[in-house]
Amino acid sequence: GAGVSQSPSNKVTEKGKDVELRCDPISGHTALYWYRQSLGQGLEFLIYFQGNSAPDKSGLPSDRFSAERTGGSVSTLTIQRTQQEDSAVYLCASSQDRGVSPLHFGNGTRLTVT
Amino acid sequence: QKEVEQDPGPLSVPEGAIVSLNCTYSNSAFQYFMWYRQYSRKGPELLMYTYSSGNKEDGRFTAQVDKSSKYISLFIRDSQPSDSATYLCAMSGGSGGYQKVTFGIGTKLQVIP
Numbered sequence: 050g051a052g053v054s055q056s057p058s059n060k061v062t063e064k065g066k067d068v069e070l071r072c073d074p075i076s077g078h079t080a081l082y083w084y085r086q087s088l089g090q091g092l093e094f095l096i097y098f099q100g101n102s103a104p105d106k107s108g109l110p111s112d113r114f115s116a117e118r119t120g121g122s123v124s125t126l127t128i129q130r131t132q133q134e135d136s137a138v139y140l141c142a143s144s145q146d147r148g149v150s151p152l153h154f155g156n157g158t159r160l161t162v163t
Numbered sequence: 164q165k166e167v168e169q170d171p172g173p174l175s176v177p178e179g180a181i182v183s184l185n186c187t188y189s190n191s192a193f194q195y196f197m198w199y200r201q202y203s204r205k206g207p208e209l210l211m212y213t214y215s216s217g218n219k220e221d222g223r224f225t226a227q228v229d230k231s232s233k234y235i236s237l238f239i240r241d242s243q244p245s246d247s248a249t250y251l252c253a254m255s256g257g258s259g260g261y262q263k264v265t266f267g268i269g270t271k272l273q274v275i276p
Contacts, residue, residue, distance in 0.1 A: 053206070153209075154207050159204075
């Protein structure tokens, strides 16, 4: 079946602009994650959605970052007033909520803020 | 200090060599240990998963967990050029719950034909 789909695959934006990144998880996966991967920093947890529960936003680096998940499926990560330090690859992953389930990642959105 | 420490490499080995990749961690509550492989410009994919201490083997890959030392390893036997990728250790459990996964920085491996 289809894997996790992310769009756009690349995004170049000017400093100060807002951007929206989209994630389509695997059908039936109830858990959805956003991670950020920067050079030399590894994968940094941003936010986690599980079913209808309140999301775990503990990893969001500032109030310029927000995410929502509509209808328990598609998720959008929004970065307002982008800064150059926001340049990174933003990865989305989904998993089933049955015991310990592996994360299935998309190929990410490469964001460049100029 | 990061919760999970991993040498970023790069690590270059000749084809056929045995590769050893390692991570240390500080959170003794971690119970689930994973290795992900990431090819360039792709998302990470799960290679191996183990629970608590012990060994797990899958083909050319062996994962080891030593909770007493807070040390995990991934061994690749008969390495192939197609194994060239970045290998990320990951772990979860404890107060963070099993679904909040913490990753190492990743070790870049190059297998030279």
